Structure formats: C-alpha cells, structure tokens
C-alpha cells in the first residue's frame with residue numbers, strides 16, 4: 001500500500017518549495033515498479049508503472065541542468081494544486097534525487113495526436129463537441145486560477161477509456177504574474193533543446209505557437225487560445241497543421257515544400273498563414289469554423305477568452321441539437337470550484353481553495369484507481385446490449401439533456417451525478433445517474449465514477465437489468481473495501497465514519513429504458529402528458545421495506561418525526577456504503593423496464609431535495625410551462641424547489657425524448 005501522508009505533516013519536495021497536504025511527494029523509488037515504456041519525448045520518458053497495486057503513468061523528466069531542475073519544481077508546484085476533471089490527475093511524485101518522477105492516472109487511449117494520426121481515430125461530431133468543450137473548460141479553469149499552459153497541442157491531450165479529454169504536460173506552464181518577467185528568449189532556451197532530433201520536435205510545437213510567441217513578444221492567456229484553435233481544427237479535420245495527409249497532393253503542403261522553421265514562422269506571423277480550415281464539406285458547422293478562426297486570430301486582443309469559448313460551444317451545441325445533428329448535449333457539469341473562486345490576483349487563495357477540496361482523499365480518483373482492475377468481460381457468442389444493432393427496434397427517441405446541481409440551503413454539497421452520452425462509444429446507449437450522499441460526500445463521489453464503469457464491464461455478458469444490479473452491488477463492495485483501507489491509514493480516527501449514498505441510474509438502450517434505484521432519489525417519465533414514476537422510494541416509511549430490513553436482521557424505529565433504520569437512524573433503507581448498516585440497508589437496486597414510444601416526452605431524474613417539495617405532477621406541470629432547453633429546465637426545477645422551502649442539496653437531470661425547439665415557449 002502507498003504511504004499516505006498524515007494530515008499533520010504535509011509532504012514536501014527535496015528543496016521544500018513544493019508541498020501538498022494530500023499528495024505524497026516523496027514516494028520511495030522501490031514503491032514504483034516500471035512496467036513498460038509508453039513514450040519518449042524531448043523532455044521526458046513516460047512509463048506505464050505499478051504503484052500501490054494500481055497501474056499508473058510515471059513521467060521521468062530528463063534533468064541535466066539547474067534550469068531543468070527549476071522547471072521540475074515549478075511544474076510540481078502547479079500540478080499538485082490543480083483539481084479539475086479535464087486536467088490529468090497527479091497521484092504523487094518522487095521529488096528527491098537521484099530519480100525524479102511524476103505519477104499520473106493512466107489514460108488508456110493515449111494522446112489525441114496519436115489517436116488521430118497513428119490509430120486514425122475518426123471522432124464523431126458528438127465526440128468533437130465533447131472534447132472541444134472539455135478542453136475549453138480545463139483551460140477556462142486554468143486561466144481562472146492564473147495559470148497559462150503554453151503548450152496546448154494534441155500530444156498533450158490525453159484520452160481516457162470513455163474518450164473524455166484530460167489536459168496534460170505542465171512542463172511549460174507558468175503563472176500569469178510571472179509571464180511578463182519572462183522573456184521569450186530565455187523561455188525558449190530553458191525549455192527546448194535545438195538541433196538534430198530535437199529540431200523536429202521543435203517544429204512539432206512550433207505549429208501550435210501563436211504569432212506573438214514566434215515574434216518573441218510578450219505572451220498571455222490568449223496564446224493558449226491560439227493553440228486551442230489550431231488543435232480544434234486538427235481534431236475536426238484529422239490533418240496535421242500545414243500538411244495534407246488525406247489527399248494525394250502532398251507537394252502542396254507547407255512542410256513538404258521544405259519550408260524551413262524560419263519560413264514557416266514568418267509566413268504565420270507576417271502573411272497570416274494558417275492550416276486549411278475544416279469547412280462545411282467535412283460536415284463542420286459553420287459556427288465552429290468561425291470560432292476556430294477567431295481563436296487563431298493574429299491579434300491576441302481579438303481572440304475570445306475561454307469564458308467566451310465555453311459559452312459559444314454551448315450555443316453551437318444547442319443549435320446542433322435543434323438541427324438534429326447532435327442527439328445529446330455535450331457534458332456540462334457544474335464545477336463547484338469555479339463558482340466559488342475569487343478573482344485573478346487571488347491565485348494563492350484559489351489554489352488553496354482547490355487544495356482544501358481534495359484534502360485527505362479524492363474519492364472520485366480513488367474510484368478510478370479501484371476500477372483499474374475491472375475488465376470488460378467479453379463473450380464471443382453475444383453482441384451484448386452495447387453493440388445491439390439499431391435495426392432491431394423501430395422507435396428511436398431523439399434526445400436532448402441537461403442537468404443542474406446546487407447545494408441549496410446546505411453548507412456542503414453531497415450530491416453527485418453523471419451523464420454518459422454514448423456509453424462506451426455506442427451510438428444509441430446512454431446512461432444517467434444521480435447520487436445523494438449522506439454522512440459525508442465520499443460514497444456519492446465514488447459511485448458516480450464506479451457505476452458507469454461496472455455497468456460497462458458487463459455489457460457483453462449480462463442483460464441490462466443484471467448489469468445494473470451488478471454495478472450497484474460491485475460499487476458498494478468496492479467502496480466499502482476502499483473505506484476500510486483508508487480507515488487503516490487514518491491514525492486512530494474513523495470509527496464513526498460510515499458515509500453512504502442513495503443512487504439512481506437510468507440506462508437507455510435504443511428504445512428501452514432501464515431504471516435502477518436504491519434509496520430515495522427518483523426517476524419519472526412524462527407519458528402522454530402524465531407523470532409516471534419509474535422508481536419507488538426506499539425509505540423506512542414504506543412498510544414492505546421495513547419488513548425487508550427486519551427480516552434481514554436490522555431494526556426500525558419511529559424517531560423524531562419518521563421511521564428510521566438502525567442505530568444510525570437513517571431514513572433510507574437501501575444505499576451504497578453505510579457499512580455499519582449492512583447487510584440490511586442493501587445496495588441491491590430495484591430495476592424497472594420501460595419500452596419507450598412517441599408518447600414519452602421527457603425523463604426527470606433527481607435527488608430527494610427536489611421531490612421533498614414538489615410532487616411528480618408539479619414537476620411535469622412546470623416543465624410544460626418552461627422553455628424546452630434541458631439545462632434551463634433543470635435549473636428552474638431546482639430553483640422552484642428552493643423557493644418552496646427545500647432544505648437539501650438538489651440535483652436534477654432532464655432528458656427530452658422527442659425533438660424540442662430551444663425557442664419554443666408556452667405562455
């Protein structure tokens with residue numbers, strides 16, 4: 001087991017300039033077992049390695065000069081404080097001689113450049129919009145906390161098993177406040193060796209460099225916007241900038257015409273040369289091409305900020321939905337750390353804030369670790385529900401979806417959710433989950449990651465119902481196992497530490513909806529204008545649940561104002577976690593099955609914070625009376641619940657099942 005840092009002693013690097021309360025920075029060399037080389041670059045070698053029983057990526061930087069050493073420490077200082085779902089997760093480091101390492105989560109599909117040009121992966125428009133949005137949100141976060149990446153390019157974007165994007169390689173990242181002090185001249189010499197093999201590498205990066213950098217002027221956040229524009233165009237077109245690998249006319253390419261570095265630089269800076277933009281012939285929406293052109297504008301002041309870009313992408317997504325070019329919205333997760341951060345010069349404050357958030361254990365990343373060993377079970381005989389051909393079913397709902405989550409009146413947020421569009425890459429399979437944590441957020445954070453993974457692992461060997469049931473039960477087991485090992489690391493404490501969560505997951509396979517529920521989150525469908533519940537609430541107020549608990553060895557009693565279970569006196573009778581109440585507070589879900597038809601208008605999946613003050617009929621009535629944009633509808637529902645006096649965290653997912661216009665209003 002890896003050594004965890006006690007809360008009282010933050011881990012530090014050899015110099016004492018990098019410190020972290022939650023990440024080990026002094027991992028013993030013997031704890032890192034190198035398995036295989038993944039990539040060898042100008043600045044580092046990256047290996048697949050084993051650490052603490054899990055597969056990780058170990059980046060071993062080449063450190064030959066004191067400048068290299070300084071950069072290692074800057075990279076570690078920055079990395080250890082970042083926390084965003086679309087930034088590569090640092091697990092720890094070895095910041096001691098003679099062998100320095102960064103340990104990262106291992107991203108299964110490697111970097112975006114290789115995916116596009118080596119594996120010849122052809123992302124769908126849906127995947128393009130998702131990656132574009134995820135990357136924009138990562139950079140929005142980074143700029144918000146006052147950091148410029150300075151090396152945005154496909155080789156530095158890592159893809160996980162779900163093809164979700166994670167920005168990596170902070171080797172050139174710098175604080176905005178330090179940029180003006182830094183001349184481009186010394187940045188270049190400190191960062192990049194020249195000549196021979198390295199010269200080739202240099203061009204690789206050069207393609208994504210903004211004109212102001214090539215001109216050796218001062219750079220800013222807007223230089224990242226340029227690199228983002230070039231990268232987005234490459235993602236869409238599948239073409240390396242300034243080459244054209246797809247046509248036979250290879251001589252027309254700039255690089256193959258033997259432009260020297262200098263010539264390319266000067267063409268980019270003074271002639272405004274840019275890669276061939278992906279146009280309508282490739283099915284690229286014109287708004288997206290326009291956005292790319294704005295991003296790679298010659299004048300940094302004319303380029304949009306990442307706040308603008310994220311907003312534009314949402315508008316483009318909404319438009320594509322109404323045109324039915326997209327089935328579902330790109331994932332939008334409200335980022336709690338964004339909304340509560342302060343301004344620019346509060347960098348340290350902001351970084352400290354994000355660090356606080358992950359003090360102790362990051363349960364979402366514990367889930368990722370825990371899941372490394374889960375394998376997709378393959379069955380040669382069955383195509384499974386994931387690969388079921390759509391020809392099998394006559395009706396296919398047209399989806400659009402959105403979500404909203406708020407702390408509401410509470411001090412802390414213990415709800416989580418997920419929206420997995422095209423689960424495992426399957427065109428017509430989608431999954432949505434809402435989790436409501438109690439006695440701490442840990443179980444909910446863990447379950448939102450673990451459930452979709454366990455679900456996928458049985459895609460070929462079990463029916464959707466069985467896969468859902470299994471996912472709940474496996475998640476519960478994995479979470480309680482992880483909790484136990486964390487307990488052992490926490491000196492003395494943790495006896496009264498029994499976090500749990502209620503869970504609902506809706507799995508849509510073509511025209512059939514499977515809803516698994518454990519606890520008091522609820523899913524309803526609006527059918528021919530009427531609310532139809534697809535789950536039952538598992539609380540001790542329900543007599544059949546009380547009987548089940550007692551039969552399984554638990555106790556139920558009337559306390560304060562309602563029926564409650566066990567010594568812990570919780571109201572729900574099924575949950576993930578709550579290890580002091582197992583086995584009678586079971587994680588086994590009830591699963592309902594519903595074949596959809598054109599009569600089914602929308603789904604609402606929400607935590608009890610919504611249902612506490614609004615009936616199923618109230619919810620349906622409010623949606624009918626609202627602009628049919630799923631994110632806005634979700635927010636209106638939550639706001640209404642707060643106004644009606646809900647005291648709880650509220651999470652709402654709304655999924656429209658028939659085409660809706662975002663401009664349609666009912667007055």
Ligand SMILES: Nc1ncnc2c1ncn2[C@@H]1O[C@H](COP(=O)(O)OP(=O)(O)OP(=O)(O)O)[C@@H](O)[C@H]1O
Nearest residue numbers: 039041042043044046057104105106107111155169
């Ligand atoms: N966590 C990871 N999971 C999977 N692959 C990774 C991971 N980290 C790095 N890689 C692979 O290693 C390559 C190099 O990693 P990285 O960009 O961090 O190193 P670098 O030496 O700074 O590279 P560069 O030459 O771009 O500066 C990536 O492009 C990717 O293919």
Ligand SMILES: [Mn+2]
Nearest residue numbers: 041155156169
């Ligand atoms: Mn890199």
Ligand SMILES: [Mn+2]
Nearest residue numbers: 043169171172
């Ligand atoms: Mn790098």
